[in-house]
Amino acid sequence: MSLALGCVADDYTGASDLANTLTKAGLRTIQTIGVPEDDRALPEADAVVVALKSRSIPADEAVARSREAERWLRARGAAHVMFKVCSTFDSTDAGNIGPVMDALRAAAGERIALVTPAFPETGRSVYQGNLFVGSVPLNESPLKDHPLNPMRDANLVRVLARQSAGAVGLIDTATVARGAEAVAARLDALAEEGKRAAIADAIFDSDLEVLGRAIIAKKFSVGASGLGLGLARALAADGRGTRDAAGAAMGEPVGGAAACLAGSCSQATLQQVAAAEAQMPVLRLDTAALLAGADAVGEALAFAEARLTAGPVLIASSATPEAVRALQAEHGVDTVGHAIEAALAAIAEGLVARGVRRLVVAGGETSGAVVDRLGLRAFLLGPEIAAGVPILRTAGRPEPMLLALKSGNFGGPDFFGRALDMMA
Numbered sequence: 001m002s003l004a005l006g007c008v009a010d011d012y013t014g015a016s017d018l019a020n021t022l023t024k025a026g027l028r029t030i031q032t033i034g035v036p037e038d039d040r041a042l043p044e045a046d047a048v049v050v051a052l053k054s055r056s057i058p059a060d061e062a063v064a065r066s067r068e069a070e071r072w073l074r075a076r077g078a079a080h081v082m083f084k085v086c087s088t089f090d091s092t093d094a095g096n097i098g099p100v101m102d103a104l105r106a107a108a109g110e111r112i113a114l115v116t117p118a119f120p121e122t123g124r125s126v127y128q129g130n131l132f133v134g135s136v137p138l139n140e141s142p143l144k145d146h147p148l149n150p151m152r153d154a155n156l157v158r159v160l161a162r163q164s165a166g167a168v169g170l171i172d173t174a175t176v177a178r179g180a181e182a183v184a185a186r187l188d189a190l191a192e193e194g195k196r197a198a199i200a201d202a203i204f205d206s207d208l209e210v211l212g213r214a215i216i217a218k219k220f221s222v223g224a225s226g227l228g229l230g231l232a233r234a235l236a237a238d239g240r241g242t243r244d245a246a247g248a249a250m251g252e253p254v255g256g257a258a259a260c261l262a263g264s265c266s267q268a269t270l271q272q273v274a275a276a277e278a279q280m281p282v283l284r285l286d287t288a289a290l291l292a293g294a295d296a297v298g299e300a301l302a303f304a305e306a307r308l309t310a311g312p313v314l315i316a317s318s319a320t321p322e323a324v325r326a327l328q329a330e331h332g333v334d335t336v337g338h339a340i341e342a343a344l345a346a347i348a349e350g351l352v353a354r355g356v357r358r359l360v361v362a363g364g365e366t367s368g369a370v371v372d373r374l375g376l377r378a379f380l381l382g383p384e385i386a387a388g389v390p391i392l393r394t395a396g397r398p399e400p401m402l403l404a405l406k407s408g409n410f411g412g413p414d415f416f417g418r419a420l421d422m423m424a
């Protein structure tokens with residue numbers, strides 16, 4: 001395996017989002033869950049996205065796991081490694097974007113890292129270092145209410161500087177408009193000033209193509225799917241990649257029952273769960289009872305078992321910001337988050353034991369807990385359901401499954417029904 005590009009992602013939905021973008025841009029891409037064993041047989045690929053559940057764990061653990069993934073990718077020929085973070089920069093002042101970036105930049109021997117979460121296809125743009133979600137700054141978007149890492153500052157130069165050991169500069173839109181050489185020159189100038197990272201403005205895909213050309217010869221960068229697009233197009237321009245990569249992995253239908261799980265409390269997922277109620281049986285978990293020790297998993301599996309032969313079901317813990325805050329105030333943010341992730345993972349295991357082979361999961365941390373509980377180790381990329389959300393086919397599982405790991409904020413109101421129709 002001689003990779004054109006290696007990526008380390010800090011959550012599983014973000015990994016599949018990036019893998020989808022790279023595939024559409026012509027790179028045969030595999031998503032692995034964690035770092036594969038050295039003797040693990042993997043299909044030929046131009047790019048590998050190693051998915052870690054490292055966004056909300058202690059920074060030192062995130063650094064160690066990311067370094068292990070980076071070493072694995074370099075050993076398989078990846079000259080450039082991109083650290084994939086959330087397009088809404090999901091993180092806290094404790095990290096983990098800053099600490100992981102610092103470690104991977106140093107390991108790559110680069111003086112400075114270009115950083116941009118811009119992803120125009122889903123309405124994420126960066127202007128003068130400020131991240132916009134659609135037309136509003138990050139701190140005025142629904143991300144201000146995220147259960148684990150509420151985003152309350154849109155200025156990413158400030159946000160990253162609070163997390164990183166190094167100084168952070170800006171590559172503004174005027175520089176990007178002057179092209180790849182101007183960006184590369186600005187990056188070098190910032191490095192000479194002692195900056196160790198640079199937030200780069202990007203509003204359109206064309207800006208990301210400029211950024212990709214400017215840094216593809218470097219060894220390391222930090223971004224979301226938009227930067228992945230820029231890097232992939234730079235590689236394609238150099239003759240790397242495969243023309244018919246998109247959606248090539250679907251293979252034969254997997255059959256079996258279908259189900260949806262929602263742990264995301266994002267505004268998009270709340271709308272999608274509400275819309276699903278007109279399409280399939282929906283169980284809204286009583287999270288207060290769950291935290292109080294009730295057998296929410298058993299009740300959910302009984303609900304599902306009675307209905308799965310007739311069609312798909314949806315089981316959701318998703319709740320409004322007010323309800324989330326009330327539960328967190330009573331039990332603590334981490335206790336609540338981990339308990340609900342664990343419950344949804346146990347429900348997923350029970351659903352598979354009852355014949356589910358097509359599973360849609362909404363939420364990054366939720367997807368991580370579910371995929372880990374199911375012991376899934378790698379995915380091949382199928383067609384895109386919605387921007388940033390592909391169908392994934394398990395690789396290496398005796399009985400293949402199809403999954404869709406939906407980033408909380410992605411997809412339209414009809415997402416669950418659309419996903420199930422495409423996974424039939």
Ligand SMILES: Nc1ncnc2c1ncn2[C@@H]1O[C@H](COP(=O)(O)OP(=O)(O)O)[C@@H](O)[C@H]1O
Pocket residue numbers: 146147148263264265266287317318319323324325327328336337338339340341362363364365366367406407408409
């Ligand atoms: N009703 C709820 N109250 C509080 N926290 C919740 C609730 N439902 C889910 N959560 C937690 O909120 C977090 C959602 O994160 P995640 O799954 O990454 O979604 P997103 O993709 O929207 O960020 C998880 O830790 C999950 O366990």
Ligand SMILES: O=C(O)[C@H](O)C(=O)COP(=O)(O)O
Pocket residue numbers: 011013014015017085086087088090119224225363364365388406407408409
């Ligand atoms: O928004 C993105 O870049 C990714 O899809 C992502 O990281 C989303 O994370 P989430 O926790 O699933 O919202």
